[in-house]
Amino acid sequence: MEKCAASIIAFPMRTSPVETPEHAARSWPSWIVGATVTALLFALASGMWTWIPFWRQTITGDIPHYLVAVQSLLEDGDFDLADNYADDARRAAYYPAPLGPQTAPGTTRPYRGAGIPLLLTPGWLVAGPPGALGVAALALCVASGLLAGLAFHQTRRLSIALVIGAVALFNLPALGYLHFPYPDVFSGVIHLALFAVLTRAIPASRRPIAGIIAAALLSAVLPWLHQKFTALLPFHWALIILWSPRERRATAAIISGVILLLGVVAYLVHLELLGIDPRSYGGDARLAPWPQIAFGLLFDRQFGLFYQFPLLALAVAELARQILFGPRRAAFTALALIASAWGLHTWYWYWFGGLSPAGRHTLNFLFVLLAFLAPFAQRCSERPRIIPITVALILLALHVAQITAVLWQGLLHMTLNIHPYLFIGVPEPDWLQYPYWGRAKLFDHFGIGDYLPSLIFIEGKGLRTLMATLTLLLLFTLCHCWPQVRQARRPLRPALIAGAAVWIGILSVVYWDMRTHRVREPRDFFVELWGRPPSAFDRP
Known part of the structure; x- marks a missing residue:
C-alpha cells in the first residue's frame, strides 16, 4: 500500500512538463536562429523599400558614384567612367540629376578602387540599381542575424535573441543606412564576424586553423572597402595570434600574416592595374x-x-x-x-x-x-x-x-x-x-x-x-x-x-x-x- 501511494505521489514528478516554444528552441543550433532572423529582417527591409514611399530616399554622397562604377563594369566592361559621367540619360534610373565626376586623382577610374563596386555588382544583376543598394540592407541584416545567433548561443533564450536581432537593425544609425552601401556598413559586419570567430570559433573548434584562416580572410577584405582600413590589419593580426592556442601561435602568426599580406598586395596591384596612385589621396x-x-x-x-x-x-x-x-x-x-x-x-x-x-x-x-x-x-x-x-x-x-x-x-x-x-x-x-x-x-x-x-x-x-x-x-x-x-x-x-x-x-x-x-x-x-x-x- 505504501509503495502504491509513493508511486502515485512520484508519478507527476516523472512526467515531462509541457514545453513552451522558448524551452523547445533551446536545443536549436545557434546558426539556425541567426539565419532565420537574417531572412526575416531582410524580408522586412525589402518590404519597407517596396511599400513605404518615404523610405526610398534620394541617394547622396559617394553612393551614386559607386553605382556609376557598377554600371560601367556591367554595360561597358571596364572602369573608365568618363562616358558614364558625361551622359546624364544613362544615370536616369538611379540618379536623375547632374552628377559631377568623382574619380581617383588624375584618372577617370573609381575614386576608391573597385572594392565596393564589385561588392554591389551581384545586387545589380539581380534587381538593377535597387538591388545594388539593397546589398547594404542585406549586410545589416546579416549583422543583426549574427548578433541574434550570438545572443542565443550565450543565453539559450529565443526571446532575447529575437529582441537583440531586431534592436540591432532598428536603431540609428543602422536604420538610416539600409540602402546606403558605405564602406563602414560592410566594415561593421566584418568586425562583428571577426569578433565571433575570435571569441567562439577558434577556442571552441577542434581545428583552430580553420578559424585562424577565417579571421585572417575577414581582415584581409577590409582594405578593399577603403584604404584607411589597412592600418587596422596589424591589430587584427596581433589578436589572431593572441587568441590562438598556445601551441599553434607560431603557425597562426605565419598563416594569418601571409593571408593579410596577400590581401594588401592584391589591393595595391589592382590599384596599379587601374592606374591609381594610392599616395594621391x-x-x-x-x-x-x-x-x-x-x-x-x-x-x-x-x-x-x-x-x-x-x-x-x-x-x-x-x-x-x-x-x-x-x-x-x-x-x-x-x-x-x-x-x-x-x-x-x-x-x-x-x-x-x-x-x-x-x-x-x-x-x-x-x-x-x-x-x-x-x-x-x-x-x-x-x-x-x-x-x-x-x-x-x-x-x-x-x-x-x-x-x-x-x-x-x-x-x-x-x-x-x-x-x-x-x-x-x-x-x-x-x-x-x-x-x-x-x-x-x-x-x-x-x-x-x-x-x-x-x-x-x-x-x-x-x-x-x-x-x-x-x-x-x-x-x-x-x-x-x-x-x-x-x-x-x-x-x-x-x-x-x-x-x-x-x-x-x-x-x-x-x-x-x-x-x-x-x-x-x-x-x-x-x-x-x-x-x-x-x-x-x-x-x-
Whole structure:
C-alpha cells in the first residue's frame, strides 16, 4: 500500500512538463536562429523599400558614384567612367540629376578602387540599381542575424535573441543606412564576424586553423572597402595570434600574416592595374582638435552616438563588468576592436578631415558593442535588481521613442504632406540619417540645442552635457557591477575609488583642452572645403 501511494505521489514528478516554444528552441543550433532572423529582417527591409514611399530616399554622397562604377563594369566592361559621367540619360534610373565626376586623382577610374563596386555588382544583376543598394540592407541584416545567433548561443533564450536581432537593425544609425552601401556598413559586419570567430570559433573548434584562416580572410577584405582600413590589419593580426592556442601561435602568426599580406598586395596591384596612385589621396580640412574628434565620434549629436546613449549604456555597463570580473576573452577582444577602429577614425579625421552622413564612422564598431546586450539581459533576468532593471527599461523606452519619432516624421510627410523638416531643418535626402542627429533644429526649437554635444562640426558646444553623460554612464556601470564588487575576494572598493578619481581627472583635462582649443567663432568649413559659403541647411 505504501509503495502504491509513493508511486502515485512520484508519478507527476516523472512526467515531462509541457514545453513552451522558448524551452523547445533551446536545443536549436545557434546558426539556425541567426539565419532565420537574417531572412526575416531582410524580408522586412525589402518590404519597407517596396511599400513605404518615404523610405526610398534620394541617394547622396559617394553612393551614386559607386553605382556609376557598377554600371560601367556591367554595360561597358571596364572602369573608365568618363562616358558614364558625361551622359546624364544613362544615370536616369538611379540618379536623375547632374552628377559631377568623382574619380581617383588624375584618372577617370573609381575614386576608391573597385572594392565596393564589385561588392554591389551581384545586387545589380539581380534587381538593377535597387538591388545594388539593397546589398547594404542585406549586410545589416546579416549583422543583426549574427548578433541574434550570438545572443542565443550565450543565453539559450529565443526571446532575447529575437529582441537583440531586431534592436540591432532598428536603431540609428543602422536604420538610416539600409540602402546606403558605405564602406563602414560592410566594415561593421566584418568586425562583428571577426569578433565571433575570435571569441567562439577558434577556442571552441577542434581545428583552430580553420578559424585562424577565417579571421585572417575577414581582415584581409577590409582594405578593399577603403584604404584607411589597412592600418587596422596589424591589430587584427596581433589578436589572431593572441587568441590562438598556445601551441599553434607560431603557425597562426605565419598563416594569418601571409593571408593579410596577400590581401594588401592584391589591393595595391589592382590599384596599379587601374592606374591609381594610392599616395594621391589627400585630405580636406581639420574639423576640430583631436580630443573633440575622439569624443565626438562617440558622443557628438551629429557624427557620433549621443542619441544611442540610452541603448549603448546597457552594453557598456556589461562590457565593463566582464572586463573586471570575466569572462574576459570576449570583453578584451571587443575592447581591442572598438579601440582600434575608434583610434583609426580619430586619426583619419584629424589628418585628412572630411564630412560624412550622421553616424557613419561609428558603424565600424557599433555591432561589436551591441553584442554585450544579450549577457546584460541574461544577467538581469537571472538576478533581478530593481534599480538596474528600471533604468534599463527607461533607457530602452527612450530608444524606442527615438525610432518611433523618426518613422512618424516620414509618415507625416507621406500621408498628410506635412514636411517633416519644418522643425528639423535638413534637406530631403538623408532624412533618416539626420533627424534627431546633429543638423537637427528640433532641439533648437525647444531651446536646448546648444546644450547637446556638437564637438566636430561647430565650436564644441555641449561640453557640460558630455561630462554629465559620461558621469551618468560611470554611475550606471558601477550600479550594474556592484553585487560582484561586494562579493569579490579582494576588496575592489579602493581600486574603484582610485579609478573614479583618475576618470574625473581625465575628464577635467579633456574638458579644459576642449575649452582652450575650441574655435570661438564658427569656421567657414564650406569655404575651406568647397570654396563656397554654406547654404540654408549646410550649417547646423
